[in-house]
Amino acid sequence: MSKLFNLGHRPLDQLPCGAGALACSLRPRPAAIWGALGLVTLLALVAPGTLPAQSAAPTGVSAKYLGAPSCASSSCHGGGGEHQNQHLVWSLKDYHSQRPVATLATARSRQIADALHLSDPTSDARCTTCHAPLQAVPAGLRGPGFNAAEGVTCESCHGPAENWLRAHTRHDWSHADRVFAGLRDLSNLYVRANTCVACHQTVELPLLSAGHPELTFELDGQSAAEPRHWQEATNWNRAQTWYVGQAVALRELSWQLGREPQSDPHLIARWQALAWLLQKLNGLDPALPGVGTLASAATPDNFRTAQRAADTAALTAATLNWPATLAPAMLARLAGTTADFATPVTGELPARQAERLVLALDRLLLAQSPPAPPSASDKLNELFKAAQSIPDFEPAGFGVTLGQFAGILQP
Ligand code: HEC
Ligand code: HEC
Ligand code: HEC
Numbered sequence: 001m002s003k004l005f006n007l008g009h010r011p012l013d014q015l016p017c018g019a020g021a022l023a024c025s026l027r028p029r030p031a032a033i034w035g036a037l038g039l040v041t042l043l044a045l046v047a048p049g050t051l052p053a054q055s056a057a058p059t060g061v062s063a064k065y066l067g068a069p070s071c072a073s074s075s076c077h078g079g080g081g082e083h084q085n086q087h088l089v090w091s092l093k094d095y096h097s098q099r100p101v102a103t104l105a106t107a108r109s110r111q112i113a114d115a116l117h118l119s120d121p122t123s124d125a126r127c128t129t130c131h132a133p134l135q136a137v138p139a140g141l142r143g144p145g146f147n148a149a150e151g152v153t154c155e156s157c158h159g160p161a162e163n164w165l166r167a168h169t170r171h172d173w174s175h176a177d178r179v180f181a182g183l184r185d186l187s188n189l190y191v192r193a194n195t196c197v198a199c200h201q202t203v204e205l206p207l208l209s210a211g212h213p214e215l216t217f218e219l220d221g222q223s224a225a226e227p228r229h230w231q232e233a234t235n236w237n238r239a240q241t242w243y244v245g246q247a248v249a250l251r252e253l254s255w256q257l258g259r260e261p262q263s264d265p266h267l268i269a270r271w272q273a274l275a276w277l278l279q280k281l282n283g284l285d286p287a288l289p290g291v292g293t294l295a296s297a298a299t300p301d302n303f304r305t306a307q308r309a310a311d312t313a314a315l316t317a318a319t320l321n322w323p324a325t326l327a328p329a330m331l332a333r334l335a336g337t338t339a340d341f342a343t344p345v346t347g348e349l350p351a352r353q354a355e356r357l358v359l360a361l362d363r364l365l366l367a368q369s370p371p372a373p374p375s376a377s378d379k380l381n382e383l384f385k386a387a388q389s390i391p392d393f394e395p396a397g398f399g400v401t402l403g404q405f406a407g408i409l410q411p
Contacts, residue, residue: 067145096152190318219245247314273352341399351393
């Protein structure tokens, strides 16, 4: 495990409830975070003796992985029915079941590996940490059904199953009991964002230089793109999902910049762009936890401040009872940033702002109810095209199209 600490990829157990080996609920966390996650109450409620025997010992940190087949019986998650087909959806349709591992055997991976002088990308931890995460599970935690070749599997997201597999179907178990036993609480958007972001944002600079695609985390779009094997709660909210995801992405970019040995202008521009975007939403609504004012100079202090502010915003926003007025207000605010593209700024920043902005507009447009006029989507397509190439980006033209987009929303 200690080897992972040298990776540009953020070590799983340093992430607040991050993906991979550790069950979010059972890891020592600063009291504030436990409190905010409701875990202090949870632990207080589950007095000794009331918890079913199997999970009495909070051993989630070292719980065994039991493998996807243990979830796949037809009466559990391997059935054909709508609420029992999770294994089928994952194994047949989800990008995570086959592709991540297969990707490491492609010519493109070979090229990336050569540039990094890695002898074998299919087994090197610098790649497998995200593409074949089970390879890092120590021998002692490999349960009977364990198979290291299962790509990003049930337990990568839901947590290792040893302490909850048998009992999580018990009718006398509450959601809190399951979470206490190590089933990660993915219904909480903060926990979910942390789970996905562990593999979907931070790529160490040498990997990027070697040709690994840049990753841009966006929880709402990426959740929608993953073939869904669950039903969202009735109060699930797209704009909220987007916001929590972007705040978590800013936290991770800040974290990465705070520790990458050499600063990288692309990474800095991406950080500044995302901080710009989120700051635009400051003060929009008293209910919305903003990130506050963030200084844009690339200094360790500013990275640290942004990291903390973004984490707090994400944590608070995740459990907010999201007012219906927020999605239209957020869209209008972000569509109203035309002036930011009129002022000439050198370097990559305007292109990076546009890149983050169009992703935001896309998700927030879908969040509108009643839906925005179809001409807004057409205009957004133009904005996507204009934001596509970083070197060819023309801020002024983008700003004009953005103004037209805003005009359609608020004629
Ligand atoms: C353990 C690492 C890991 C975790 C956790 C993870 N992913 Fe992925 N995901 C990957 C990898 C690796 C790929 C790339 C597969 C390929 O093409 O090789 C991928 C691909 C995807 C894709 C398709 C490619 C894309 O970016 O559009 C989507 C969508 C996706 N993941 C969404 C999610 C969501 C949503 C979550 C959280 C609920 C999540 N992932 C959690 C590793 C992970
Ligand atoms: C931080 C997690 C992470 C690490 C570490 C990582 N990858 Fe990836 N990789 C991803 C994700 C996520 C994607 C999917 C990108 C997308 O489609 O949006 C991906 C995509 C790729 C792709 C492109 C796949 C395609 O078909 O478009 C290749 C090739 C690749 N990775 C190879 C590697 C190699 C080789 C290594 C090790 C040197 C590595 N990756 C390390 C997360 C990671
Ligand atoms: C990439 C991450 C990821 C992987 C891999 C994954 N899940 Fe999930 N799963 C989720 C998320 C996110 C949810 C939504 C959680 C919620 O809202 O409570 C979920 C929800 C579920 C639910 C609740 C269904 C519902 O409608 O409420 C079940 C059951 C489930 N997953 C089983 C599985 C099984 C079995 C596997 C493996 C075959 C698997 N999952 C693999 C992320 C994942």
